[in-house]
Amino acid sequence: MNKTQRLIHLMMAVNERMQFTVKEMADEFGVSDRTMHRDLQELSELGMPLYTEFGPHGGYRLLKKRMLPPILFSEQEAVAMFFAFQSLQYYGALPFEAESTSALHKFYHYLPTDVRTKIDALKDRVSFWTPYRTQSSPFLQQLLEASIEGHPLLMSYASKEGIKQRTIQPIGIYASHGFWYLPSYCFLKEGFLLFRADRIISLEPAHSSQPSKDFRNYTIPDWLLAGAAYEGQPQPKLNLRVRLTPNGIRAYERSNGFNGALTLDKDGSGMLVADMLPDNLAYFSSYFLSLGADAIVEEPFEMVDWIREQIRAMQQAYEV
Structure with missing residues (x-):
C-alpha cells in the first residue's frame, strides 16, 4: 500500500x-510509530480535527466534526452535484446553509478549469425558479435536527389569532x-x-419532563400522502x-400536495381523487378555495361547507 492509499x-x-x-494504528497498518506520527500529522494539516490526550490512557481523539475521505466524481456527476444545490438558490433560508455554501465553494x-467553464455557461441557461420570499426562517437546522432526534420543542408562534x-x-x-x-405533533391540541x-x-428545547412521541415510522412522505399509520393505529x-x-x-x-389519482377528460378538465387526514382539512380547504371556480370540491362535505361559508362571507363584505 502506497502512502496516498494509506492516508x-x-x-x-x-x-x-x-x-x-x-501504536494501535501503527500495528494495524504495519508501519513504525514514527511513520504513523507523520501520517497523523499530515491528516491534521489537511483539516482533520485530531486532539492529542497525554497520560497513561492518552492517545488521539477525533473531535465531533468528522472529515470524509476523498470521493471520485465523473464530470457529469460533478455538474449534477453542483446543480442539485443550485436548485435551492432562490430559497431565502436553508438548513445547514453556511455548510452548504462552504461545500459548494470547495467543490467548485x-x-x-474546463468543467468550471461548462458550469458557468450552464448557470446562464438553467434556473430552478422559486418565488422569492422576504420572510426569514432562521430555525430550519434546529427543526430538522429535532425531527431526526425525536426531541420536543417549545416555540413562540405568530398565528392568525396572535x-x-x-x-x-x-x-x-x-x-x-x-x-x-413543518408538520408537527402539537401537545396542546393532541x-x-x-x-x-x-x-x-x-424556539428552544422543551422541558426535560416533556414526553416525546415515537415518529420513527411516521415520516414527511407519510404525512404528505395522508395515509400513514401512527403508533400502530390507522389514522x-x-x-x-x-x-x-x-x-x-x-x-x-404546478403546486399539488396530494399523491392522488388525477383522471383527465378529453377537454383537458379532470377529477382529483385522494385520501386526506382530517388534520389537513383547513390547509387544503384554503388551497382549493384559492383556485376559485377552477376547482369544485365534491367531497368531503366538511370542506364543501367551509368553502361555502367563506364565499358567503366574501359576498357580504362586498355588498353595497
Whole structure:
C-alpha cells in the first residue's frame, strides 16, 4: 500500500474509531510509530480535527466534526452535484446553509478549469425558479435536527389569532413555493398541525419532563400522502373528490400536495381523487378555495361547507 492509499484508509479508520493510540494504528497498518506520527500529522494539516490526550490512557481523539475521505466524481456527476444545490438558490433560508455554501465553494474550486467553464455557461441557461420570499426562517437546522432526534420543542408562534406558545415535536420539514413548512405533533391540541417556519418567533428545547412521541415510522412522505399509520393505529381518512377545469388542472400540477389519482377528460378538465387526514382539512380547504371556480370540491362535505361559508362571507363584505 502506497502512502496516498494509506492516508485514505487511515482517514476512514480514524472516522470509525474516534479514539485510538499511535501504536494501535501503527500495528494495524504495519508501519513504525514514527511513520504513523507523520501520517497523523499530515491528516491534521489537511483539516482533520485530531486532539492529542497525554497520560497513561492518552492517545488521539477525533473531535465531533468528522472529515470524509476523498470521493471520485465523473464530470457529469460533478455538474449534477453542483446543480442539485443550485436548485435551492432562490430559497431565502436553508438548513445547514453556511455548510452548504462552504461545500459548494470547495467543490467548485477543485474542479478542472474546463468543467468550471461548462458550469458557468450552464448557470446562464438553467434556473430552478422559486418565488422569492422576504420572510426569514432562521430555525430550519434546529427543526430538522429535532425531527431526526425525536426531541420536543417549545416555540413562540405568530398565528392568525396572535402570538401563541406551543410545545411541538416536528415530523420533519418540507419546502413549497418558497416557504418552509413543518408538520408537527402539537401537545396542546393532541394532534398534528401544519406550521410555517418563517412564523416562528423563538424556539428552544422543551422541558426535560416533556414526553416525546415515537415518529420513527411516521415520516414527511407519510404525512404528505395522508395515509400513514401512527403508533400502530390507522389514522382516520377523508375521501377527497375535486372537479378541476383545464386551468385548475394546470394550477394543481404546478403546486399539488396530494399523491392522488388525477383522471383527465378529453377537454383537458379532470377529477382529483385522494385520501386526506382530517388534520389537513383547513390547509387544503384554503388551497382549493384559492383556485376559485377552477376547482369544485365534491367531497368531503366538511370542506364543501367551509368553502361555502367563506364565499358567503366574501359576498357580504362586498355588498353595497
